Amino acid sequence: EPxxxxxxxxxxxxxxQEVILxxxxxxxHLYFYxxxxxLGQKVEFLVxxxxxxISEKSEIFDDQFSVERxxxxxxxxxxxxxxxxxxxxxxxxxxxxxxxxxxxxFGPGTRLTVL
Amino acid sequence: xxxxxxxxPEMSVQEAExxxxxxxxxxxxxxxxxxxxxxxxxxxxxxxxxxEAYKQQNxxxxxxxxxxxxxAKSFSLKISDxxxxxxxxxxxxxxxxxxxxxxxxxxxxxxxxxxP
Numbered sequence: 152e153p154x155x156x157x158x159x160x161x162x163x164x165x166x167x168q169e170v171i172l173x174x175x176x177x178x179x180h181l182y183f184y185x186x187x188x189x190l191g192q193k194v195e196f197l198v199x200x201x202x203x204x205i206s207e208k209s210e211i212f213d214d215q216f217s218v219e220r221x222x223x224x225x226x227x228x229x230x231x232x233x234x235x236x237x238x239x240x241x242x243x244x245x246x247x248x249x250x251x252x253x254x255x256x257f258g259p260g261t262r263l264t265v266l
Numbered sequence: 267x268x269x270x271x272x273x274x275p276e277m278s279v280q281e282a283e284x285x286x287x288x289x290x291x292x293x294x295x296x297x298x299x300x301x302x303x304x305x306x307x308x309x310x311x312x313x314x315x316x317x318e319a320y321k322q323q324n325x326x327x328x329x330x331x332x333x334x335x336x337x338a339k340s341f342s343l344k345i346s347d348x349x350x351x352x353x354x355x356x357x358x359x360x361x362x363x364x365x366x367x368x369x370x371x372x373x374x375x376x377x378x379x380x381x382p
Contacts, residue, residue, distance in 0.1 A: 155310070184369065193270075194357060196369035207369060242311070255370065257303075257311040 153177045155258035157243050163264045167232050172261045174226045174243030183226045184244040184255060185218065187211070194242065200226065201249075233265045268293045270358050272373035279348045280381055286333075287343045287376045289358030296320075298362045300334065300341045301370065305355040314356070317341065348380045 156175045164170050176183050185197040198208040200218055217229045226245075230237055240262050244255040269292045279285035291300065302314040317325045317334050324332050329349075333342045345352055358373040 186370070186372075193374050194359075194370075194372035196371070199369055209369070254313045254316070259308070259310040 155243055155245055155256050157241075157258035157261050159261060160259065161262045161264070163266065164233055166235055166265055170230050170233055170263060172228045172230075172241050172243075172263070174228070174245075174258055175224055176226055176243065176245030177256055178224070180245035180247050180256070182206075182246045182249060183218075183220070184246075185228045186242045186244065186257075187239040188242065188260075189236075189239045197228070197241075230263075233263075235265050238263055238265045268295075268360060268362065268371045270360050270371050270373040272358050272376050274376045275374070276377045276379070278379040278381055279345075281348055281350060283348055284344060284346045285348055285378065287345075287356050287358075287378065289341045289343070289373055291339050291341060291358070291360045291371075293339070293360060293362065295362045298360055300332075301359045301361070302330070302332070302341075302343045303357040303359060303372075304352075305357065305375075306351075306353070309354075311357065315343065345378075350380050350382060352378060353380045354378060 158173045183200040186194050188194045196209050198212045199206040215231045219227050240260040242260045243258040246253045246255045271290045298319045300317045303311045304314045305311045315325050315327045315330050324334050329346045331344045355375045355377050357375045359370040361370050
């Protein structure tokens, strides 16, 4: 059964460093999402992406964040200069169609630890 | 702003028994979807069940069913004949139908432990 994959499973970085989190969505899906979950808190929406551009983003998704689909299979989230408060689980998701019309399939997450 | 509240951080149930997880939400929209996602330990979130707000009939998926009370903005999940494999975090989520590209609004989750 096809699934969303994410690498790495755990990333440790120093404050101020750039990190790139990678996701491979399900191959026939057209909509891609990033969510994050700070330990003990809610899963929060960051950004959605369709047709090679951002469809929607939350207030969390500031200028330090960017997303890209560099090669037609990977979907990446870049944090340019990490802060301590960026430590969280980051989940990638994909769906065939928009929103609730189709299920969003989630990856296993990348745990980002900023020291 | 849309919010989803799960008031039970942790619950436990004996194998083969029934458990109900609570969820309330707040939205000003008329058209929306509600979901329950399951996240087993160290595994990805998977969709358990989905309810479209315009449908009055409660959704059912095998041992999982919901009690959707639109006026009360309540969306509880009932798990019948609980199995050890049901042990997981359960997240309630909502999504507005309409202009949004589909970002889910999640609750904080309920950690369910099924005991043998």
